[in-house]
Amino acid sequence: MSSDTKVTRKLMLYFPECETEKPIVYHLVKDYDLVINIFRARVTPEEEGYLVLDVTGTEENIEKGENFIRSLDIKIDTARKGLTWDSESCAQCGSCIPHCPTGALSIPDRKTMEIVFNTDECIECLSCIKVCPFGAVHSLF
Amino acid sequence: MxxxxxxxxxxxxxxxxxxxxxxxxxxxxxxxxxxxxxxxxxxxxxxxxxxxSSGCFLNFGHSKPKMRITEAWLDDVSAYAGVAAVDLFLGATQLRTNDPANIDYPGEFRFGGGHVMEKLVARKEVQLFALSYGTDDYPLREKRVSFTIDDLNQAVMVxxxxxxxxxxxxxxxxxxxxxxxxxxxxxxxxxxxxxxxxxxxxxxxxxxxxxxxxxxxxxxxxxxxxxxxxxxxxxxxxxxxxxxxxxxxxxxxxxxxxxxxxxxxxxxxxxxxxxxxxxxxxxxxxxxxxxxxxxxxxxxxxxxxxxxxxxxxxxxxxxxxxxxxxxxxxxxxxxxxxxxxxxxxxxxxxxxxxxxxxxxxxxxxxxSGKFHLTAPISPLPVEQGMKPMKESD
Incomplete structure (x- = not known):
């Protein structure tokens, strides 16, 4: 892969306490030439906050951007996801399927009718949470 | 044949x-x-x-002193106590007491009778809160206790x-x-x-x-x-x-x-x-x-x-x-x-x-020989309609 190939990465930023006054997104765009797509944010002063976004750019610029974010004492949480699907709680009914706009929740095999969740496709619109009868989908914030 | x-x-x-x-x-x-x-x-x-249209009958056995339960809640979900002293019927669609229902439309209805049944079968602890008016032979008037399905005499899904x-x-x-x-x-x-x-x-x-x-x-x-x-x-x-x-x-x-x-x-x-x-x-x-x-x-x-x-x-x-x-x-x-x-x-x-x-x-x-079949003891009706509710005299 050449160094100027653009890649997209989904990041979840965790603000232990939102004291930063810096316009983070502005700097990611202007200083590191990153394309930003914000899925969901909860940033409230003096409380912990979350920001889930896609960044698109070169590997090098994404890394620089990530370092910039970390320099502001904001954590890039790679372990946790903003939205999680619990395969044990899921009763495999499929009532979520018509409400998922991206196909992150899907039934790839119509013979077995099993539900599959692909976190990479999820834009965290939270539609599934509202319609799941079994509480199988959870939002971190 | x-x-x-x-x-x-x-x-x-x-x-x-x-x-x-x-x-x-x-x-x-x-x-x-x-x-x-x-x-x-x-x-x-x-x-x-x-x-x-699902539910269960539960028998708790007797407390000491005895109690003739007249009102009961299981994890704050009301159960029907209009049967014998320590028998209760819990219905699947019963809401939890104080659930705002559709006051805040659309209601979320996170927990009800069905969830209590799920907890019972999963052998999780459920809280019984029971009230009574007290009688000569059943004097106890209030009881709050945690139990699991194993503490019950019977738990029969009906x-x-x-x-x-x-x-x-x-x-x-x-x-x-x-x-x-x-x-x-x-x-x-x-x-x-x-x-x-x-x-x-x-x-x-x-x-x-x-x-x-x-x-x-x-x-x-x-x-x-x-x-x-x-x-x-x-x-x-x-x-x-x-x-x-x-x-x-x-x-x-x-x-x-x-x-x-x-x-x-x-x-x-x-x-x-x-x-x-x-x-x-x-x-x-x-x-x-x-x-x-x-x-x-x-x-x-x-x-x-x-x-x-x-x-x-x-x-x-x-x-x-x-x-x-x-x-x-x-x-x-x-x-x-x-x-x-x-x-x-x-x-x-x-x-x-x-x-x-x-x-x-x-x-x-x-x-594997664990499940045997039975012939019905009486057949289900094959011809029968469904009446609407009688609404006026």
Whole structure:
């Protein structure tokens, strides 16, 4: 892969306490030439906050951007996801399927009718949470 | 021709040929009905979905001093105490006390009777809070205690209406979103909700109740239970299609089983936004292949089972009887159906994946000699309608 190939990465930023006054997104765009797509944010002063976004750019610029974010004492949480699907709680009914706009929740095999969740496709619109009868989908914030 | 006794002998000796209602379709296509009817002994059917008319009787044993319970709550969900001193009935759709219901529309209905039943079967602790007025022989007037299902004498699931033979498909033709027990329906007929296991569903494989009747031994959430009566609203007189399979609700079953022997995977509390709480139950019913006719009934396919599409914004609540369209389960299971020339996304409340799993589990139990079949002790009515409520004198 050449160094100027653009890649997209989904990041979840965790603000232990939102004291930063810096316009983070502005700097990611202007200083590191990153394309930003914000899925969901909860940033409230003096409380912990979350920001889930896609960044698109070169590997090098994404890394620089990530370092910039970390320099502001904001954590890039790679372990946790903003939205999680619990395969044990899921009763495999499929009532979520018509409400998922991206196909992150899907039934790839119509013979077995099993539900599959692909976190990479999820834009965290939270539609599934509202319609799941079994509480199988959870939002971190 | 085979008898139930002959089939049971084969089950006991581990020689019974058992196929699921899904497997039997291709098998009969390949072998022909006559040969298959000779070879196959049992076809297993199954369903897993919300069945609101469900509940359980619980017996707590006696406190010291004794108490004649008159009001009771299980994890703050009210249970009916109008039976003997320490017997309670808990219904699946009972809301938790102080649930705001639809005051904050649409209500979330996170916890209710069905969820308490799920916790009981999962052997989790549940809190009993009971009140009484006190009598000479039952003086205790208040009790609060945590218990699990193992502390009870009996925990018997008693479901007055399960296994609807078929069910309608809900759609919303209005210009506002609506919340129904068949899910959240977007305005302008953008999606529809259905709930049936289709070709796997018990009563769709025995449409005239030739083998399933009162007394039939069933697989109820992993326990061996039985059909104790015709289900409430059992109304077999209706429109029927190929192989006599109804395209409306039609037959229903009243089921019972020992909750202490159930598997929590198949007893699940349900929260339906804007509607309320319920319980999803897994049911498996074996069909003995007595002759070619009983076998042929089990070969029904999703594409041959029709369901009526009903507008839940007007026609359903107003009981107009209007049917917008007819679709089949093959179309519904594909994820989208065409209704009045419009592509509509379809979502299911019933889990076909779980129904498949149950049909396979029951198949294995019969093959290994753990589950024997029974003949009904009395048949279910084959001709009967359903009355509306009497509303004025």
């Amino acid at each position: 085979k008898t139930i006794e002959e089939i049971n002998e084969k089950i006991s000796s581990g020689k019974a040929v058992v196929l699921t209602a899904e497997e039997i379709i291709d098998y009969v296509d390949k072998k022909g009905a006559t040969a298959a009817a000779k070879e196959v002994d049992v076809v297993t059917t199954a369903t897993f979905g919300p069945m609101c 479901n007055p209406r399960n296994c609807y033979q078929n069910y309608n498909v809900a759609i919303n033709a209005s210009d506002k979103p609506i919340y129904t027990y068949l899910g959240y329906l977007k305005p302008g007929m953008k999606n529809c909700g259905y709930s049936s296991a289709g070709q796997l569903s018990p009563l769709l494989n025995d449409p005239f109740y030739r083998t399933i009747g009162v007394g039939t031994r069933i697989w109820l959430a992993g326990a061996q239970g039985h059909v104790y009566a015709e289900g409430t609203q059992h109304s077999p007189s209706c429109e029927r299609g190929r192989l006599g399979v109804p395209s409306e609700g039609a037959g229903t079953l009243a089921l019972t089983g020992d909750m202490k022997k159930m598997d929590p995977e198949f007893v699940r509390g349900v929260s339906l936004r804007g509607y309320g709480t319920s319980l999803s139950v897994g049911v498996g019913i074996p069909i003995p292949v007595l002759d070619e006719e009983t076998l042929l009934q089990t070969t029904i396919r999703d594409r041959d089972i029709k369901a009526q599409v009903i507008d839940y914004s007007t026609d359903y609540p107003e009981r107009t009887g209007k049917v917008l369209a007819s679709v089949n389960y093959e179309e519904l299971k594909s994820g989208s159906v065409e209704i009045l020339g419009k592509k509509v996304e379809a979502g299911s409340l019933s889990s076909y994946a779980k129904a498949r799993k149950i049909a396979g589990m029951l198949q294995e139990e019969i093959r």
